[in-house]
Amino acid sequence: MILGVIQARMGSTRLPGKVLEDIAGKPMLLHVVSRLQSARLVEKTIVATSTKPGDDPVAQLCARENVPCFRGSENDVLDRFYQTAREHQASVVVRVTGDCPCLDPSVVDKVVAAYQKSKCDYAANILVYTYPDGLDVEVFSLEALETAWKTATLPGDREHVTPLIRNSPDFSRVNVENETELVFKDLRLTVDEPQDLEFVRELYARLGASGFGLEQVLDLLQKEPQLIDINSGKIRNEGFYKTLVKEDPMPGEKLVLDKSEAMLEQAKKLIPSASQTFSKCPTQFVRGAAPVFLQKGQGSHVWDVDGNEFIDFPMALGPIILGHNYPEVTEAATAQARQGIAFSLPHPLEVEVAQMLTEIIPCAEMVRFGKNGSDVTAGAVRAARAYTNRDMIAFCGYHGWQDWYIGTTTRNRGVPETTAALSKGFAYNDLDSLKSLFEKFPGKIAAVIMEPVGVVRPYEGFLQDVKNLAHENGALFIFDEVITGFRLALGGAQEYFGVTPDLACVGKAMANGFPISAVVGRRPVMELFDEIFFSFTFGGEAVSLAAAKATIEVIRSKNIFPHLWELGGILMDGATVLAREFGLEDHINCVGYEPRSLMTFKEKSGAESLLLKSLFQQECLKRGVLFSGGQNICFSHTHADIEHTLRAYRAAMEILAKAIDKNDVEERLEGKPVEPVFRKA
Incomplete structure (x- = not known):
């Protein structure tokens, strides 16, 4: 019955x-x-x-x-x-x-x-x-x-x-x-x-x-x-999140990190910063309490060199959109590797993947491939300067390591001041700050390049307002979608928000972890890539193109976005309710959009607190959750992963609340706290 x-x-x-x-x-x-x-x-x-x-x-x-x-x-x-x-x-x-x-x-x-x-x-x-x-x-x-x-x-x-x-x-x-x-x-x-x-x-x-x-x-x-x-x-299902508070906290285990620590000592002698990426450095985790080297990944989980298993949320800083070792992508890349990786002439996959991008990304009429986000943001800026015959760039957000952008940050050593002076930042959700740049440098700004969304959501109409302002002043409008591409929607943030730029830069999730990026855009601008220098040996590397093709085919056929939005929403809602229940609303906040959110940590004064983040991270690691602040959802994450994570968050928040109350946050750390990537000037 x-x-x-x-x-x-x-x-x-x-x-x-x-x-x-x-x-x-x-x-x-x-x-x-x-x-x-x-x-x-x-x-x-x-x-x-x-x-x-x-x-x-x-x-x-x-x-x-x-x-x-x-x-x-x-x-x-x-x-x-x-x-x-x-x-x-x-x-x-x-x-x-x-x-x-x-x-x-x-x-x-x-x-x-x-x-x-x-x-x-x-x-x-x-x-x-x-x-x-x-x-x-x-x-x-x-x-x-x-x-x-x-x-x-x-x-x-x-x-x-x-x-x-x-x-x-x-x-x-x-x-x-x-x-x-x-x-x-x-x-x-x-x-x-x-x-x-x-x-x-x-x-x-x-x-x-x-x-x-x-x-x-x-x-x-x-x-x-x-x-x-x-x-x-x-908040939907708030009652369940409150029930987690009633449970006994999930116990944590101190990690065995012998191999990580030994390998770190060797790496220090061979590799500056012991990592190829600042955001993956040992400084971004509680040193002595966190793994330094990851060995393998499967689905939504990763294992470090000591065999510790974690639910993965950094997801390689965003590229893993389907899951580690996703079968269709791995098989496509392996099959292509057997046929060849790099060739003396273009490979047909260059045409096939370019065609796919023009079908799914609103602004894409032509395509050029790179290997990482910095390649394509620099290429887009160069094309904009060539198209407008202007030199200055207005930017908002993070855009990679090339001189034109990184010279404006505290990591600017080695960049000529004359180069850095050509790039001017404006504030997100503050149209007047961009207007003031056009007023200060009339007829000199070649392009406005911005992340359509970092972690703060745009106010209604902001992105369209920026586009209109750029065009009114003769500048191109560029979306840096290295992060948002293939994550908010198949066509990226421009599809989600309904705002089409002149050029867009995509990467990260495009090939589920394989190194590939692309600059796409309107034909009149893209045709200038015949004249500017944007050329490197591995731009058409075939294995990553095969992985990109397979990744896009999976995203298309399995419509993964409801899954990303759903699980990301549960994680954000649960973290929000837990923070409130433990009296941490002034210290912890979940911001961004569900497929990619960020948990921020602040002192009562509102200043960023890396100490609070460090203690929270340490306690999550003890409970099998790899946490670095960002919460990137992949298609392989499960409801069980999210519920385990929320139980880990619940335990970490209780410890954090007690530490704040007793004013002994630093004393509870079992290693050196997290350091900023960009230091204050």
Whole structure:
């Protein structure tokens, strides 16, 4: 039998007694019951509440309305569900919650049908969020429920019923995605806050007491978009993140780093900074408490030379978009390596990959390849100068190690002052700072080059305003999408924000870790690459081109972006709630966009704190999370990875909060703290 179980209780921190609140003349819970009963594939509906006296009104309502009701444990909701299913001889359980009065019966049937067709252990529409909060449906077998009931030990797994089933590799899973284009992607149809209740009452007042579904809700909001403001800005599944706080903190283990330390001593004698990249240097991790050398990677995990395993979030500073050793990419690169790597004439892959880029990147009409981001940003700047016959560059963000940019930073030794003087920075989200450059240097600025987004989100219209200002002053507009390309969307930030530059620079995620980059753009500008000098032996290296082709094909065919946005959103939301629960809102902040976010650490005064970051990083490493500040999500990251990471964050934040309270952050460090890459001038 397929048993629909509605989880309901009177207790709620933010809105006590919410399941019995009146909506259109009857308690909210009865709306949920009616909607679940309307699902064709659910054979029986039952309310599962607790034996706590405070939940007596739920049982009394069910008795009056002849709705079957089971009472069980208040906090061990997993046990409550298992006992409910056993008592009613269910073979399949459909789980919904009593605070979702807009539950759509057609969505319930869609998830149940997917479960039946796939013959999986668990089907849901929440593995990747494509439905609004409040339309959540989970379907699982009695066998899976029983296994979870027997093996789950963490409070969060028992209170929230399904985390173990969702995350364990022992269960097969299917996700059901919404095919309707959600104009209001943050739409909340659940009731957790008073504002949610107000919003739902407004929907019922306009759409009638029953019978409406998601389609009708979206139609209404298209006509009355102001309604969405009633309950916007809330965090989905906040209750689960709060449950993590109640758990005992995840224990940490001091890492064995013998091989890393020995190899570091050798590297110091041979390699300046002991690394090829400043951001990968030992100075960027707590020295003595962090690995120095990574040996291998698989999927979302990496192993250091001492055999310590970590969930990877730096992801090689962003290039790993699919996962380490992703099969299709590895196979394509290996096959090409057997045929040849570098040739005396161009390889056909140069044409094939260039064609792909022109199809997916809005501004791309022609393409030239490089090996890293600095190659192509320098090439774009050179082309802009040739096109405009001007010398000065206005920039915003980080653009690599070439003289034209790095001369403006504190890492400027070896760069002539005359070169550095030709580049002028402006502030992100501050159009006036760019206007002042055009006013100060009229007719001299060749191009405005910027990262469309670093970590701070642009204000509405900012990127278009910058483009307009550049063009009004005869300058080209260049997007440095070395980071955002293939991460925010297939066509990068220019696709996501709907702003098309004259030139764009892409790299990093383009080949899932293989060294390749490209400058792309409008034909009249790109044709100048026939005349400027942009030429190097490995620009058309075939193995990386094969990897890029395979990577783009996977991104296209598997539509990885919902996964990146979903898991990144859970990580950001969870970190935000945990920071708040531990009183660290003034010290820890998650900024950026879900596929790539950054956790910042500050003193109470607002100044950056590398000491706080160092202690947090140290505690994450002890719990198997490679943390350096950035949170780059790849296609191989799993919900289990994210939940493990949040439990590691929870433990680290508790330690951090205590250290701040006792003013002994530095004393708790087991090595030298993190140092800045760019030192203050």
